[in-house]
Amino acid sequence: MKRILILGGGVGGTLTANLLIKKLRRQVKAGEVSITVVDQTGQHTYQPGFMYIAMGGERAEKLQRPERGLLDSLVSLVVGEVDRVDEATHAVQLKNGERLSYDYLVLATGSRILPEAIEHFATEAHHFYTAEAALKLRKALDAFKGGRIVVAIAGMPYKCPPAPLEVSFLIESELRDRGLRDKSEVHFCSPIGRAFTIESVSEMVTPIFEEKGIEVHTFFNVEGIDPDRHAVLTLEGEELPYDLLILVPPHKGQQFLMDSGLAPAPGGWLPTDRATLQVGGRPNVFALGDATDLPLSKAGSTAHFEAPVVTERIVAAVTGREVNHKHGDYLGKVMCFFEIGDGKGTLLQFDYEHPPRPPKPNQLWHLGKIVFNKTYWHTVPKGRV
Amino acid sequence: MTDMLTQPGAKRIVDARGSFCPGPLMELIRAIRESEPGQVIAVYSSDTGSKTDIPKWVEKAGHRLVEVARRDDFDEIVVEKTH
Numbered sequence: 123m124k125r126i127l128i129l130g131g132g133v134g135g136t137l138t139a140n141l142l143i144k145k146l147r148r149q150v151k152a153g154e155v156s157i158t159v160v161d162q163t164g165q166h167t168y169q170p171g172f173m174y175i176a177m178g179g180e181r182a183e184k185l186q187r188p189e190r191g192l193l194d195s196l197v198s199l200v201v202g203e204v205d206r207v208d209e210a211t212h213a214v215q216l217k218n219g220e221r222l223s224y225d226y227l228v229l230a231t232g233s234r235i236l237p238e239a240i241e242h243f244a245t246e247a248h249h250f251y252t253a254e255a256a257l258k259l260r261k262a263l264d265a266f267k268g269g270r271i272v273v274a275i276a277g278m279p280y281k282c283p284p285a286p287l288e289v290s291f292l293i294e295s296e297l298r299d300r301g302l303r304d305k306s307e308v309h310f311c312s313p314i315g316r317a318f319t320i321e322s323v324s325e326m327v328t329p330i331f332e333e334k335g336i337e338v339h340t341f342f343n344v345e346g347i348d349p350d351r352h353a354v355l356t357l358e359g360e361e362l363p364y365d366l367l368i369l370v371p372p373h374k375g376q377q378f379l380m381d382s383g384l385a386p387a388p389g390g391w392l393p394t395d396r397a398t399l400q401v402g403g404r405p406n407v408f409a410l411g412d413a414t415d416l417p418l419s420k421a422g423s424t425a426h427f428e429a430p431v432v433t434e435r436i437v438a439a440v441t442g443r444e445v446n447h448k449h450g451d452y453l454g455k456v457m458c459f460f461e462i463g464d465g466k467g468t469l470l471q472f473d474y475e476h477p478p479r480p481p482k483p484n485q486l487w488h489l490g491k492i493v494f495n496k497t498y499w500h501t502v503p504k505g506r507v
Numbered sequence: 508m509t510d511m512l513t514q515p516g517a518k519r520i521v522d523a524r525g526s527f528c529p530g531p532l533m534e535l536i537r538a539i540r541e542s543e544p545g546q547v548i549a550v551y552s553s554d555t556g557s558k559t560d561i562p563k564w565v566e567k568a569g570h571r572l573v574e575v576a577r578r579d580d581f582d583e584i585v586v587e588k589t590h
Contacts, residue, residue, distance in 0.1 A: 278537035283529050315563050319530035321556060341567045343536060357540075358568045389541050396525070417526030417534050454525055474525030 124155045124440050127214060127224035129204055131161030131189040132169075134411035134425030135230035136503040141433040143194040144505065146440065150196045155440055157197045158222065160214065164189050164201035167253075168498055170422065173285060175256035176263070177292040182253035192503045204231075207382040209404075226406045226436050229392055231379065233281060233412035233420055237371040240276050242347040247369040250289065251281065262366060263296070268305030269365030274354055275313050276344035277372025279391075281412065281420045284460045284470070286310065286370055287318060287327060291463030294334045308335070309362065311342035311354075323460070323470065323480055330462055330483075344369060373420070375413055391415035396474070397451045399431055406439070408432045419456050426502055427455040459491035467491055519546060524553040524581050531557045532564055535586065539570065542588050547573060549585045558582045 126142060128135045139159050149155040166189045174180035190199050202216040213223045235251045237243040248259040273290045290310040297303045310317070310331065316324040317331060317338050331338050345357040353361045354369070375390030384401060385392045393402045394414035401407040410432055411425030418424050434450035454474030461467045467488035472478040481487065494501075501507045521538050523531035531552035538548045550561060558575050561584045565572045573585040 278533055278540060279529055283533075313536055314530070314532045315560055319533055320527050341564055343540075343568075389537070417521075417523040417529070417531070419528045456528065470528065472527045477527045 123153060124149075124225045125223055126155065126157045126226045126228070126436060126440075127222055128157070128159045128228040128230060129214065130228075130230035130232055130411075130413070131159050131164070131166055131193075131199070132230060132232050132411060132425065133422040133502060134232075134413075134429055135159055135161070135228065136166060136189065136192050137426060137429040137505055138228055138230065138410065138432050139197045140192075140194050140503065140505045141429055142436060143196050145433065145437045147196065149440070158200060159189070159193060159197060160200045160202060160204060160216070160222065161189050162201070162203045164199065166192050166503065168495070169251075170282070171495060172253055172256045173250050173289060173292075174495070175253055176250045176259040177289065177296070182257065185253060187499060192499070204376075204378050206378055207384060209382070209384075224406075226439065227408070228432055228436075229379070229384070229401065229407065229409040229413050230411050230425065231376045231413045233279075233373045233375060235371045235373055236277075237369075239372045240344070240347060240369070242349045243276075243369065243371065246347045246349050246352070247276075247367045249369055249371050250285070251371060259368065263293070266302070266306075266366055268302050270307045270309065270363065271366045271368065272309045272311065272354060272362055272364035273368045274309075274311035274339075274342060274344045274362075275370040277370065278313065278343070279420055280370045280373050282458070283319060283419055283421075284323075284458070286368075288461040288463075289368060290336055291330070291334065292461060294336055295463040303335075307337065309337045309339060309364075311339040311344070311356075311362065313341070313343045315340050320470070320472075320478055322478065326468070326480060326483070327462065334463070373412075379413070385413075385415075389415070396454065398435065399428055399452055400435075408435065416454075418454060419458065421456065421458055422502070423458045424456050427457070428452055429505075459487055459494065461488060461491060518585070519548045520551065521548060522551045523557075524551050526552075526554070530554065531584075532560050535561060535584075536564070539568075539586070539588050544588050544590055546588045547585060548588065549583055551578070551581050551583055553581045555582075557584060561586070 171185040250256040318324040346355040379385035392409040410428035412420040431452040438445040457471040466483040468480040470478045523534040571587040
């Protein structure tokens with residue numbers, strides 16, 4: 123029997139499992155192939171919804187569903203925390219003592235946030251990368267009566283590069299709606315020399331920042347917080363005082379990947395081939411989504427477009443045929459919605475060879491994002507889009 | 508990709524070709540944050556803006572620009588982390 127083991131029940135792991143079963147159903151039923159997903163909670167979380175807990179009245183319970191219900195019934199699910207990958211014996215050791223062998227290993231283990239890596243983060247700053255933190259931010263915004271709101275980035279890479287811009291726009295809109303705009307300043311701090319990394323998008327959003335009166339600070343990479351002076355400090359040697367501070371926390375890959383020798387410290391990102399998605403030249407180990415070190419957005423969309431590539435390569439290997447490169451080579455495709463506030467949005471779509479050419483912001487793209495969020499459970503994890 | 512550090516003291520290569528989001532400068536900032544002072548980092552970029560964007564940030568952040576060179580179909584920008 124060929125054993126396919128997938129670590130992680132997020133977008134990438136769940137979709138890969140469901141795409142694999144579509145191609146290998148006969149072999150699985152015949153007992154020739156097994157597909158197993160390992161997830162540490164058994165709950166699938168729709169992370170893009172966190173921002174809307176802080177900004178749009180979303181509820182945490184609507185963003186989580188049992189992983190079992192999203193997986194095809196022929197895919198096995200093991201709930202447990204991974205301790206280590208033992209490459210010598212082709213096995214994954216779980217912390218509960220269980221040991222799972224594999225012939226093909228898919229690492230869809232995502233990223234983790236480390237707010238604690240910035241001293242005083244817990245007491246001074248907010249973020250929106252967990253449901254709890256987003257709810258805490260919502261309460262802080264509700265209590266906000268005016269002052270300076272600073273939105274900045276405290277680590278690289280981070281999930282969803284447009285998110286801090288979206289939050290800045292949405293907060294500014296909210297302050298206007300609540301009659302607090304005259305008593306407030308909104309500051310957005312960009313790590314690079316313009317508002318957004320993609321030049322065409324930056325050119326599109328810069329006048330929107332100006333129109334909304336949001337002050338943009340460039341080359342601003344947060345390194346620390348001075349709690350006594352309520353100021354955020356940068357590695358470029360600058361500082362900016364705040365009344366309400368929203369920071370994108372530092373992110374890393376999973377610790378067990380570093381402990382297992384699969385990913386280098388300190389980042390823990392898997393060295394991944396940009397076309398084959400194989401890890402470190404290993405023919406039977408693949409990575410997708412946030413876990414890779416590819417120079418791409420850490421976003422569910424990236425995993426969404428990588429999953430068919432991993433699927434094609436494993437199916438080809440299991441069935442003993444050549445890889446169909448049309449489906450088995452990843453070309454860097456990413457597609458995501460971008461909120462600019464006031465009920466408007468746009469769309470970013472690009473790959474390794476083609477930069478995004480975002481359409482003029484309008485209500486349709488905002489509605490597109492809302493519809494995508496609402497229908498996610500029935501589409502993406504099940505491989506229907 | 509991409510991010511290779513073969514031996515102590517070796518130049519760390521960040522292959523950010525084809526990166527539009529987060530982009531080559533963001534990839535360099537990641538590598539700088541993860542490195543120790545004295546580390547030399549070479550960024551490969553197919554974004555024509557990098558050869559101006561990256562030196563501007565390097566100057567602002569107080570690191571050392573070692574080299575900007577045109578390779579076959581990309582730019583190699585070499586930076587030393589100084590602090």
